Amino acid sequence: xxxxxxxxxxxxGLVGSLLAIYLRNRGHEVDVYDRRPDIRxxxxxxxxxxxxxxLRGWLALEEVGVAEEVKKLAIRMDKRAIHLPGxxxxxxxxxxxxxxxYSISRGVLNKKMITLAxxxxxRFIFESKVWDVDLDEAAIHTGKxxxxxxxxxxxxxxxxxDGAFSRVRHKMQRQSRFNYAQxxxxxxxxxxxxxxxxDGSHKLEKHSLxxxxxxxxxxxxxxxLDGSFTCTLFMPFEGAHxxxxxxxxIKVQQFFEKHxxxxxxxxxxxxxxFFRNPTSALVTIKCFPWAYSDxxxxxxxxxxxxxxxxxxxxNAGFEDIRVLNNLMNVHENDWHSIFRQxxxxxxxxxxxxxxxxxxxxxxxxxxxxxxxxxLRKKIEGRFAAKHPDKWAPLYSRVTFSERPYAxxxxxxxxQRAIMDRIMExxxxxxxxxxxxxxxRILGLLETTVPAEMWK
Amino acid sequence: xxxxxxxxxxxxGLVGSLLAIYLRNRGHEVDVYDRRPDIRxxxxxxxxxxxxxxLRGWLALEEVGVAEEVKKLAIRMDKRAIHLPGxxxxxxxxxxxxxxxYSISRGVLNKKMITLAxxxxxRFIFESKVWDVDLDEAAIHTGKxxxxxxxxxxxxxxxxxDGAFSRVRHKMQRQSRFNYAQxxxxxxxxxxxxxxxxDGSHKLEKHSLxxxxxxxxxxxxxxxLDGSFTCTLFMPFEGAHxxxxxxxxIKVQQFFEKHxxxxxxxxxxxxxxFFRNPTSALVTIKCFPWAYSDxxxxxxxxxxxxxxxxxxxxNAGFEDIRVLNNLMNVHENDWHSIFRQxxxxxxxxxxxxxxxxxxxxxxxxxxxxxxxxxLRKKIEGRFAAKHPDKWAPLYSRVTFSERPYAxxxxxxxxQRAIMDRIMExxxxxxxxxxxxxxxRILGLLETTVPAEMWK
Numbered sequence: 001x002x003x004x005x006x007x008x009x010x011x012x013g014l015v016g017s018l019l020a021i022y023l024r025n026r027g028h029e030v031d032v033y034d035r036r037p038d039i040r041x042x043x044x045x046x047x048x049x050x051x052x053x054x055l056r057g058w059l060a061l062e063e064v065g066v067a068e069e070v071k072k073l074a075i076r077m078d079k080r081a082i083h084l085p086g087x088x089x090x091x092x093x094x095x096x097x098x099x100x101x102y103s104i105s106r107g108v109l110n111k112k113m114i115t116l117a118x119x120x121x122x123r124f125i126f127e128s129k130v131w132d133v134d135l136d137e138a139a140i141h142t143g144k145x146x147x148x149x150x151x152x153x154x155x156x157x158x159x160x161x162d163g164a165f166s167r168v169r170h171k172m173q174r175q176s177r178f179n180y181a182q183x184x185x186x187x188x189x190x191x192x193x194x195x196x197x198x199d200g201s202h203k204l205e206k207h208s209l210x211x212x213x214x215x216x217x218x219x220x221x222x223x224x225l226d227g228s229f230t231c232t233l234f235m236p237f238e239g240a241h242x243x244x245x246x247x248x249x250i251k252v253q254q255f256f257e258k259h260x261x262x263x264x265x266x267x268x269x270x271x272x273x274f275f276r277n278p279t280s281a282l283v284t285i286k287c288f289p290w291a292y293s294d295x296x297x298x299x300x301x302x303x304x305x306x307x308x309x310x311x312x313x314x315n316a317g318f319e320d321i322r323v324l325n326n327l328m329n330v331h332e333n334d335w336h337s338i339f340r341q342x343x344x345x346x347x348x349x350x351x352x353x354x355x356x357x358x359x360x361x362x363x364x365x366x367x368x369x370x371x372x373x374x375l376r377k378k379i380e381g382r383f384a385a386k387h388p389d390k391w392a393p394l395y396s397r398v399t400f401s402e403r404p405y406a407x408x409x410x411x412x413x414x415q416r417a418i419m420d421r422i423m424e425x426x427x428x429x430x431x432x433x434x435x436x437x438x439x440r441i442l443g444l445l446e447t448t449v450p451a452e453m454w455k
Numbered sequence: 456x457x458x459x460x461x462x463x464x465x466x467x468g469l470v471g472s473l474l475a476i477y478l479r480n481r482g483h484e485v486d487v488y489d490r491r492p493d494i495r496x497x498x499x500x501x502x503x504x505x506x507x508x509x510l511r512g513w514l515a516l517e518e519v520g521v522a523e524e525v526k527k528l529a530i531r532m533d534k535r536a537i538h539l540p541g542x543x544x545x546x547x548x549x550x551x552x553x554x555x556x557y558s559i560s561r562g563v564l565n566k567k568m569i570t571l572a573x574x575x576x577x578r579f580i581f582e583s584k585v586w587d588v589d590l591d592e593a594a595i596h597t598g599k600x601x602x603x604x605x606x607x608x609x610x611x612x613x614x615x616x617d618g619a620f621s622r623v624r625h626k627m628q629r630q631s632r633f634n635y636a637q638x639x640x641x642x643x644x645x646x647x648x649x650x651x652x653x654d655g656s657h658k659l660e661k662h663s664l665x666x667x668x669x670x671x672x673x674x675x676x677x678x679x680l681d682g683s684f685t686c687t688l689f690m691p692f693e694g695a696h697x698x699x700x701x702x703x704x705i706k707v708q709q710f711f712e713k714h715x716x717x718x719x720x721x722x723x724x725x726x727x728x729f730f731r732n733p734t735s736a737l738v739t740i741k742c743f744p745w746a747y748s749d750x751x752x753x754x755x756x757x758x759x760x761x762x763x764x765x766x767x768x769x770n771a772g773f774e775d776i777r778v779l780n781n782l783m784n785v786h787e788n789d790w791h792s793i794f795r796q797x798x799x800x801x802x803x804x805x806x807x808x809x810x811x812x813x814x815x816x817x818x819x820x821x822x823x824x825x826x827x828x829x830l831r832k833k834i835e836g837r838f839a840a841k842h843p844d845k846w847a848p849l850y851s852r853v854t855f856s857e858r859p860y861a862x863x864x865x866x867x868x869x870q871r872a873i874m875d876r877i878m879e880x881x882x883x884x885x886x887x888x889x890x891x892x893x894x895r896i897l898g899l900l901e902t903t904v905p906a907e908m909w910k
Contacts, residue, residue, distance in 0.1 A: 177692075177736050181636035237632075281632050 002332050004028055005156035008140055009122075010130050010168050012039070014106070015300030015317035016161030017113035020122035021064050022325050030122040031153070033142060035129035040111045048191060050222035050230040051109060052077070052209070052311030053102040054399040060318035063325065066116050073109060074102035075223045081208035083262055091208065092377075095393075099400045101311060103209070103222040105230065133158065133171045138295040157335060158296045164285050166302030172292055185282040185307060185361070187217075188243055189234045192273050194266045196227025203266045204229060211364065212260055217241050218364060219260055231267065234282075243279045282307045284354050288347055291339035299324070304350035309360040310398060312353050316405070320346060352409035356398060376419055379432050383441050390445055391415070418444040458788050459483055460611040463595055464577075465585050465623050467494070469561070470755030470772035471616030472568035475577035476519050477780050485577040486608070488597060490584035495566045503646060505677035505685045506564060507532070507664070507766030508557040509854040515773035518780065521571050528564060529557035530678045536663035538717055546663065547832075550848075554855045556766060558664070558677040560685065588613065588626045593750040612790060613751045619740050621757030627747055640737040640762060640816070642672075643698055644689045647728050649721045651682025658721045659684060666819065667715050672696050673819060674715055686722065689737075698734045737762045739809050743802055746794035754779070759805035764815040765853060767808050771860070775801060807864040811853060831874055834887050838896050845900055846870070873899045 005028045009016045012034035023030045053074060061067035078100040080092040094101060118124060125142075131150065132141040139154040160168025173180055194203055202223055204210055210229070212219040217235035224230060236242045246252050249271050256264040264270065285305035291297040300317030324342050331337040367373040384391040392401070394415065397408035421444060422428065422437060431437055460483045464471045467489035478485045508529060516522035533555040535547040549556060573579060580597075586605065587596040594609040615623025628635055649658050657678055659665055665684070667674040672690035679685060691697045701707045704726050711719040719725070740760035746752040755772030779797050786792040822828040839846040849867035852858060876899060877883065877892060886892055 177639040179638050181638070183634045183636070184632040 002026065002328075007031070008033060008138075008153065008155040008158045010034075010133075010140070010158065010160050011162035011166075011300075011302070012036075012110075012114055012124055012126070013161060013163060013300070014110055014113055014314055015321065016159070017110070017117045017122075018060060018064075018318055019159055019161055019299060019321050019324075020117040021066065021113075021120045022321055024117070024120040024122055025064055026325075026328060030117075031155075032117065032122055032124045033128050033130055033140070034124070034126050036126065038114070038124070038126045039107065040114060048106040048230070049189065049232045049308050050224070051104045051106055051314050052222070053104055054311065054315050056312075056315040056319045056322075056402060058102075059402060060322040063322055064120075069116070070104070070109065070112060071102070073112060073225065074104045075225060076100045076207055077103055077209045077223070079208050081205055081210045083210065083212045083260075085214075085259070085261075089205075089262075095396050095400050096388075099396070100207075101209070101399060103224070105224055108225075130162070130167050133160075133168055133296065135171060135292045135296050157294070160296065160298045160302045161300050162302055164283055164301045164305035166298065168296065169287060169298055169302050172289075172296065172298070173287075175292075179286075179288045181284075181286045183284045186236050186238070187234050187361070188237050188279045188281050189232050190243070190274065190279050191277050192231040192233060192267050192270065194221060194229035194231055194263070195268065200227045202227050202229065204263075212263065213364060214241075214259055217259075219263070221263075237279070237281075246274070249275075284358065286351065286354065288343070290343035290347070294335035294339055297324075297339050297342065303346075304354065306350075306354045306357045307361055308357070309364055310353065310357040312357060312398060312405075316350055316353050319402075349405040352405040353398070356394075356405070356409055356412070372423065375429060375432060376423060379422060379428075379437065379441075380415070380419065382433055383438060386438065387442075390442070414448055418448065456787075457481065457783075462486070463488060463593075463608065463610045463613045465489075465588075465595065465613065465615050466617035466621075466755075466757070467491075467565075467569055467579055467581070468616060468618060468755070469565055469568055469769055470776065471614070472565070472572045472577075473515065473519075473773055474614055474616060474754060474776050474779075475572040476521065476568075476575045477776055479572070479575040479577050480519055481780075481783060485572075486610075487572065487577055487579045488583050488585055488595070489579070489581050491581065493569070493579070493581045494562065495569060503561040503685070504644065504687045504763050505679070506559045506561055506769050507677070508559055509766065509770050511767075511770040511774045511777075511857060513557075514857055515777040518777055519575075524571070525559070525564065525567060526557070528567060528680065529559045530680060531555045531662055532558055532664045532678070534663050536660055536665045538665065538667045538715075540669075540714070540716075544660075550851050550855050551843075554851070555662075556664070556854060558679070560679055563680075585617070585622050588615075588623055588751065590626060590747045590751050612749070615751065615753045615757045616755050617757050619738055619756045619760035621753065623751065624742060624753055624757050627744075627751065627753070628742075630747070633742065633744070635742045636740065638739045641691050641693070642689050642816070643692050643734045643736055644687050645698070645729065645734050646732050647686040647688060647722055647725065649676060649684040649686055649718070650723065655682045657682050657684065659718075667718065668819060669696075669714055672714075674718070676718075692734070701729070739813065741806065741809065743798070745798040745802070749790035749794055752779075752794050752797065758801075759809065761805075761809045761812045762816055763812070764819055765808065765812040767812060767853060767860075771805055771808050774857075804860040807860040808853070811849075811860070811864055811867070827878065830884060830887060831878055834877060834883075834892065834896075835870070835874060837888055838893060841893065842897075845897070869903055873903065 007023055007028050007030050009020050009030060009032045012032050016032055020030045020032050058067050061070055079094055082090050082092060114124060128142045130140050130142050137154055138156060138158050139152055140158060141150050141152050143150040158168065160166050162168055172178060197203055204221060206223050210221040217233070219231060219233050221229040221231040238244045246255055252271055252274050256270060283305055284307055285301070287303060290303045299320045301313065304316065306313050306316065323346060324338070327338045327341050380391065380393060384393055394408060394412035397403060397411060398405065418441060422441060425431070425437070462478055462483050462485050464475050464485060464487045467487050471487055475485045475487050513522050516525055532549070534549055537545050537547060569579060583597045585595050585597050592609055593611060593613050594607055595613060596605050596607050598605040613623065615621050617623055627633060652658055659676060661678050665676040672688070674686060674688050676684040676686040693699045701710055707726055707729050711725060738760055739762055740756070742758060745758045754775045756768065759771065761768050761771065778801060779793070782793045782796050835846065835848060839848055847856070849863060849870065852863035852866060853860065873896060877896060880886070880892070
C-alpha cells in the first residue's frame, strides 16, 4: 500500500509541471516552487527554440491522460524542408508514413502544463526563490529576495526540476565525489519571427521543420498554430560569420540577403528582433549522482541539459518522469530503491542523447548539404525500406521508439561503421542501388552484433 | 623594456612558490597568499602521495637555478620493482641507462620552495583566505575567517595557484560560457608508512618505485631520504575489496596478510595509520578559459588537476610556469597575448596528460600483471632498443622528454594501433623476438604518420 507523501518540486517548467501531475495522480501532496512569476500572467521572453514533441514525450503525457489536450497546441511536422542556396527546396521525410514530430511553442505548452497540474491538485508557489536546500532534512528555504524574510518548509522528498543552472543540484555539488561537467558550444542562438500572412495562413510549408544549412551557421523555422514560424539562427559567437561580427543594421541586412535570400522578406522585423532578442548560449551539462539518499532527486535539465539539435531535451525530461513513475510502481514506498534505480537506469541513456545531440549539431549544420552524406542517406534509406526489420534508422530509433537512447547510440555506431565500409566502394555513386551493395550490407550486418544483444 | 608589476599569487603550494621565484627573477613585486598556516611551522598532514620529479619538473627548476638544491632532497628511482603474489620480485627500468625519476616528499619540497621564494624576495601572507576576487579590477579580498574584517588589495595581475578546488577559478566559473568538469574515480587512496631500519637504511630496494598490483586495488611505495617509504594504498571506496569493507582491525590485518604478505611486517603501524589517516578522493578537473582578460590566470591544479598515476601532476604544473616565462620573454608587457597564448598552448597538453594519467591507472593496477601486456612490452622494448630513432616508448616521451604531452598521446595511440596488429599474430608468443616481427613493425611504421608531422 503506497503512503501519501509531502513533496516539493522546485521549478514550474515543463518537467516540473508534468512531475506534479504524476505525483498528484499517485495521491501525494505536491508544492511546486518557482522563483519567476506565473508564466500565464506575463509576456514570453523571446529566447526560446520551439519544441519538437516526439514519441517519448507523447507517451509520458498519455500515461496521465493529457496527450490529447496537448496535441491541440501542436503542429505536425512529417519532414525536413531543406533550403540550399541556388537549388530548389527539397524535403526529407522524418520517418515512415504516419510518423511525425510536433512543433509546440515552449511558452504555450508551459502555461497549459501548469494549468493541468493545478487541475490535478498541485499547489504552485510563484516568485519564491529556493535559496538553500537541506539535503538530509529535505527542507527548503525560500523567499522573494535574499534579504527579505525567509520561509522554511520540510518535506518527505524534494525534486529539483529547476533547469540547467539548478539551485538544487548546486547544493548537491558540494558533496565529495560529485561528478559534474558543463560544456558550452562556441555557437549561440537568437530567436527571430516569420509572422503569418494577412489571412492567418503560414508563409512557408506548414508541416515541415525548415532548415537553411550554411556550414558554420544555420537557420531553422518551426510552425506555430497562429500562422507564424519561430525561427532560430545558430551561429558562432566570434569569428568570420558570427554574432560579434554582425554589429550594425547594414551588416545584418546584407548577411541575411546574401545567405537567406529566399526568406529575408518573410522576417519583416529582422533588425529590430536581431538587436532586441538576446544571443543565448548552448550548454551540455552532465552530473552524477542524481539523487541524495531517499530525500532529493534531480529531473530534466537539472540532471542532463543537452544541446537542442536532436529535438530531445523535453522528450528526455518527460521520459525521466515516466521512468520514475514505473519505478514507483515497482518499489512502492522504498524511495531509496526508486532513486538508486532511477539514476542508474537513466544516466547511460541521457549521456547517449547528449552525445547524439552534439553529433547532430555537426550533421545539421554541415552535412545536410554534402553530396557524400546525401548519397549515404539514400543508400541507408533504400536498404531500410527493403529490410525494415534489419535497419531502423538512428533518427527513428531516437524519435519514434521508446527503446533506450543508449541502444540507439550503440546501434547507430554499428550502422555507421558498416556504412563507412560501403562508402569506401570505389564506384559507389554508380552502383549505390545495386543488388551487390545490398548483399554487402547484409553480409556486414551478419558479422557484427546488434546493440540489443549485449544490453 | 619590461615593466615591473605588482602581482598576487593565491596559494603557496609547489606551483605557486615556483611562480613567485620566476616573477621575482623578472623584477616584479610578488605577494603570495595562503589560507593555511606556514607549512614550515606545522606537522604535515598524512594524506599525500610522494612526488616523482621528472624532466619537465627539473627543467623548470633549472631555469631559475634551484634544481641542484632540490635534488639534495630527492631519491633517484630508475625502475619499477613489481611485487606479484607467489613470484620473485622483478624490475622494469623506467628508461635508458641514466634515465630516472626522483622521489620527493611533498611536504619537504614545499617547505624548501617557500624558503627559496622568500629568498628571492617574495612576500608570503599566511592564514589569509581569499574570500573574493574582483576579476576586472584584479583585486582580492582576504581575511582569516568569513566574519572577521576583510582586507582588500588591488594588483596588476593575479595568479590562481590554489589547487584543485581553487577559489580563484570558482570566481571565473560564474562567467558565461566557462567550461568546467570535475570527475572523481571510484578509487580512493590512503597513506601508510614503512619506517627505516634501526640503522637508518631502507627496508626495500631504495632506488625503485615499488608496486604491488592486485587488479582493482594496488599498493605503491616511494623512498624517502630518512630511510622510510611513503606507501599509498589505492582501492575502491565501495564494493568487495574496498575501504568501506575494511572496517575493523582484524579485516585490515587479514587483508594485508593475504594480499601483501611480503610487506605487511614492514608496516608496523598499519592499523593505527589505516584508521587515523583519511581516505582521500582522486579527481580530474578540466576547465577553459584559464585566464580572464590580462588580469587573472590559473596555473597548476587549479587549471588542470589530474590523477597521480603518471607522476606528472607537479611536473605539468611546473611546466606551466616555464611556458608562461617563455611567453613573457616573447610578449614582454603585452599580458593579454601572454595569457591568450599560455592557455591555448597548454590546454591540449594538459588534456593529454589527464587522459594518459587516467589510462595509466588502468595499466598500473591491472595490466602490469597480465602476461599479454608483459609480452607486448617486451616486443616494444626489443624494437625500441634496436631502433631508438623510430620508437620512443610513451613513458619516455612523457617522462624524459620536453616535447608536448599532446604529441606523446598521439604518438602513443599510433604505437598502440601498431602493437594491436602485432599482437594479433597467432604464434606471437613464440616468434616475438624474430626478424619477421621486427620487419612487420617497420612496415607498419612506414604506412602511418608520426605525430610530429601533423603538429
